[in-house]
Amino acid sequence: MRCAAIILAAGKGSRMNSNTQKQYMELEGFPILYYSLQTFEQSALVDEIVLVTGEREIEYCTKQIVERYQFHKVTKIVPGGSERYLSVYEGLRVVQDTDIVLIHDGARPFVTEDMIQRTIESAGACGSGITAVPAKDTVKIVNGELFSVETPPRERVWMMQTPQTFPYETILRAYEKVIAQRIKNITDDAMVLELAFHKPVRIVEGSYSNIKITTPEDLDLAAIFCKKRNKKFEKGY
Ligand code: CTP
Numbered sequence: 362m363r364c365a366a367i368i369l370a371a372g373k374g375s376r377m378n379s380n381t382q383k384q385y386m387e388l389e390g391f392p393i394l395y396y397s398l399q400t401f402e403q404s405a406l407v408d409e410i411v412l413v414t415g416e417r418e419i420e421y422c423t424k425q426i427v428e429r430y431q432f433h434k435v436t437k438i439v440p441g442g443s444e445r446y447l448s449v450y451e452g453l454r455v456v457q458d459t460d461i462v463l464i465h466d467g468a469r470p471f472v473t474e475d476m477i478q479r480t481i482e483s484a485g486a487c488g489s490g491i492t493a494v495p496a497k498d499t500v501k502i503v504n505g506e507l508f509s510v511e512t513p514p515r516e517r518v519w520m521m522q523t524p525q526t527f528p529y530e531t532i533l534r535a536y537e538k539v540i541a542q543r544i545k546n547i548t549d550d551a552m553v554l555e556l557a558f559h560k561p562v563r564i565v566e567g568s569y570s571n572i573k574i575t576t577p578e579d580l581d582l583a584a585i586f587c588k589k590r591n592k593k594f595e596k597g598y
């Protein structure tokens with residue numbers, strides 16, 4: 362069974378308010394994007410990595426990340442689109458000859474080998490494997506005037522992360538369908554499957570450390586998690 366990973370790094374990082382795009386900001390001596398690439402590169406289950414980035418960052422990514430750190434599994438570096446889902450689609454179009462595809466945010470450096478493995482297993486057995494964690498806070502749906510409309514029971518609210526993993530043909534068809542129907546406001550890949558085929562997705566428990574670096578305070582947290590991660594690697598467990 363062949364598995365390909367699409368790693369997304371074509372975003373602008375507007376909520377980070379930084380001159381450098383967040384995926385290239387330094388975390389404990391390496392660009393944030395380096396960490397997820399390293400985990401996918403080292404996973405025995407992953408055969409190929411497609412890196413999706415901005416048109417203007419292709420050269421930087423090729424020389425300063427992929428060649429410099431010798432990520433041999435990266436077979437293609439392609440330009441993304443104006444929205445995340447369009448970047449995913451660009452990645453899906455160039456993946457070749459794979460059974461399973463893992464879609465991962467390059468802004469999530471703390472993905473683990475174990476998450477990769479469990480989402481692949483779930484995709485094979487249940488048609489999808491979506492990394493997620495139970496909500497810690499109560500979630501409210503609000504209207505445009507900030508009045509509450511609904512409070513879903515907290516024990517049934519889960520926060521979606523990545524990797525989100527699917528049989529390749531299924532997710533490609535789903536993306537083709539929602540793009541043809543010009544559906545907007547797509548914020549994750551699970552939604553694409555739900556919208557295209559009205560199919561529920563299967564959750565796989567992720568981790569509270571698998572954060573998406575989004576706003577400046579996430580960098581402080583990331584530095585702590587990173588030091589912990591590096592210690593684990595040094596000790597070899
Ligand atoms: N992404 C992408 N192409 C886009 C938008 C996002 O490849 N057009 C990627 C980002 O690089 C990131 C992941 O999707 O790795 C998750 O997106 P998000 O956290 O929203 O990143 P940005 O869109 O870059 O940030 P912001 O929304 O604050 O502008």
Ligand code: MG
Pocket residue numbers: 372445
């Ligand atoms: Mg975004």
